[in-house]
Amino acid sequence: MLNRISLLLLISSVLCGCSSLSSNNVDQDNPLAYCHVPLQQQVDALALPSIESGDSAGMVVAVLTPQGQTQVFSYGYTDETQQIPLTGDTLFAVGSVTKGFTAETVAMLVAQQQLGWQESLSALLPNTPLSDGASHVTLEQLASHTSGLPRQVNSFAMLHQFVGYLFTGNQFYAELDNGDFADYLASFEPPTTPTVIYSNLGYSILDEAIQQRVGEPVEQLTQQLLLKPLGLKNTGYQPELLPGYAQRARGHAGDQPKFIARGSQVPDWQFHGYMVGAANLWSSANDLLQYARAHLYGTDNEVINQAFTDATTMRLQVADADSVGLGWLRNEIEGEQILYQSGFIGGFSSYIGMDQRLKTAVVVLQNSFNWNNNIGHRMLLRMAKSNDALACQTPIPPHEQMTASNSSDDNDQQTGGR
Template identity: 50%
Template structure:
């Protein structure tokens, strides 16, 4: 890492963990009456935007919970070409989603028959477009005012190059991806400037993310933020594994309930999760791209089971 020791203040790119912050910002705007979860794309986008009948009826809540039916990304020749280039170079292949071309395929969208949640970067790129259109502010300012400032997350930003610690960040490396770059080689950082900022541009460190998770398992000491967090933690599509929250997902395993997010971007992998019942939280940040990113999840499960075991022992000894 540029010869610097990694510690709790070292910056990492978080990728899709960005979406949790964006979801909570949206929940705050809904609470203030600036948006409604029932708002539809036909009302949220400019009047001249070509929309299919199915696209018109996609709601803000469906975008935020990955239940809109939109695909992970636009499926066209430009995207395919960018992805193939990425496999050899590590270059950002989501530039189209960052541009206003994100609107181009909505005229032909057909909702799939299955109502199962389907992870969608396209959906969160649309949320980025909508936020800027409806508030006139960028996601960094909205997040700072609503979350980062009150939680004293001083080394967390969607505009990471402005942070004093950015030059000392962990450098991203190839791992499981990009497929044709040797594992351990340095790969390019990904940068966004428009719609994808709120979906994937966040940088943070372990110290700040633990402050963020503490607000989810206890109290942020800010009423509006507490309300937004509570809304995002609700389950909107129930199932045992990856039940859909707003940006987060929840697993029910081995008698434990774990709510979490994972992120992959460039040469980074990230995991943040919490177990509200046992007041446990875990952050795992890697400066390599690895699909096996569930060390934190296993830790939370094991800590919860250990807490239950200790509780049962105390109950037995009290008899």
């Protein structure tokens, strides 16, 4: 019986929740196929099929081009009832993209010598019973998903909440949000070989460690150290206090929850305890693109710049998998290195990706839960190929332009209404 329950919990951890793992398959087109095709036509060709098929209720795609220009493309509505068109300022729950902000807040505290990356849980949580293995887990390992901690604590209560989620869409991380992980740490033993295991549990423990050491909750620190200095006015942990809350995107069922019809509206997820720093952030496409630009072009705040460099420095490379930094992953495709984060929460999917070489970035926000989140990767790779391809430096003769335009993607179609 226990083995069957463990299996069910493993399945739940793979299928659902707040994740940074998604499908990022990319096309392998010849640069000639799209390097002369207008950006809007390319984004339309990738986004419209999801909207028209009903896979996604709505989507906003924001692009920072190699020339430093910003373009935002919006499709669909906040929800069927209100029929409010999405914009670059529409609020979305961004799930695990929250972790990137948390990791960079910690990086600033490290730069200020309030914390140290190699400090262990024995120093950070002195009043918590810890196994020998847990006592040696470091702050850096928590922030980089290399501690060996699992995605969440597997328990009967967790299973019960997960089954409820499949039918209601309600969140199933109440135990982590409440900090009910002390017993687990008392018996935890990490794997003998360093490995990457995506862990909401690790970020919940990180949240507690920050609060115990600094004396302030992570959301207040992030607001003070990152959001306010960067001018991210549409980003925060309490969406009801943000501009445009009444016109926010509403989450919809997609690939999950399994027993709710795709396209049905599902409840917002809200955390108030130790999951806040893991998954509680709301933001907009414009704000996230501004956040990415700050990484690529720098700011006038050297502590922030140092934290960005620290967070995007890879800590571990696993064969045939992404390298892992602090909240950021690095994916190498055809020699191009893409830094990215993904988030899935309630009825939302989010993506932010950057190409540091070309100083390009893409943000994709959907108000549907869809594992396939490949538009950002595809556009970053296309911009890199187009920038480097000699063919793109020569205009296509008029009689060949339509051929190149029509071959930009298997799903291409003419630009239409959004």
